[in-house]
Amino acid sequence: MPELPEVETIRRDLEKVILGKKIKSVILFDSKTARNKAAFFINFLTNRQVVSISRRGKLLIFEINKKKEENESMYLLVHLKMTGQLIFSSNKEYLLGGHSSGDEALKRSDEDRMLVRHTRSVIKFSGGGTLFFNDMRRFGYLQLVTKSDLEKIKKNNYGPEPLTEELTIDYLVNILKNRSTNIKALLLNQKLIAGLGNIYVDEALFLAKIKPSRSGKSIKRKELDKLLIAINEIIASAIKNRGTTFNNYVDSSGRKGNFLSLLKVYSRGGEPCYKCKKPIKKIKLAGRGTHYCPNCQK
């Protein structure tokens, strides 16, 4: 479940290995994976290079180089949704996705088999290096968009990011003061704050001592002060620890994140709260598993 810290970890790592590399070929094993027509998607990317890699919320944005005669750059969007992975390998160019069989499949190591089982697309670079897009559940997608499309997407779908000047206490007060919905659902809403998902919302609410079922408008300014600090603290710490691997997430080298053991409430239903020893409660809120301490969170 890649949220902001996991996507940011991938962004930073990929920046080091694929910037400036020329795309030699693109394979789409599953036509649903690219939101563009397959032929266009493949033809456009071939022989181009990635100029920059940015991120908005959980969305990765690869800027593709523009030819002289073109007046607008194109951008490759990558959304991992729940089970997407972007894995770069400098030596495993022979992996051919989930559709090959026979001798080729037999030659694979167990590690390779895991890597390739749900490969939906592959981008190969000149001079070595292959980027695998794996996605067991097939919620994730790749999409080429124009600069103006990208600006629209950013503007219409994403609120301010944690750890930026845009996410202020005044902003929080404003978006929550008239909301009757529970704070859990509001924090999951990408249009209000970009990048939080189920894990870090539960963790931030625990740190801020706020019960997830509280309505937005019921939360006092003093509590919002704490919530803002908690959100930034959790996100910063999770980035520092390269994200949380609960089941599917791995970084662009295929390695797990280190934040799992630092979780205070998520996935700890029934276990004792680290602070007060009373059992962590697990409920369903906003259609999501929600974990909190009934004693510490008011």
Next chain:
DNA sequence: GTGTTTGTTATCAA
């Protein structure tokens, strides 16, 4: 077969 997992969007209601 049943319930559970979640990021996001569709859909419907008010």
Next chain:
DNA sequence: CTTGATAACAAACA
């Protein structure tokens, strides 16, 4: 128009 609530998607596992 906004807001809210819920189902739906997809695949795997206990």
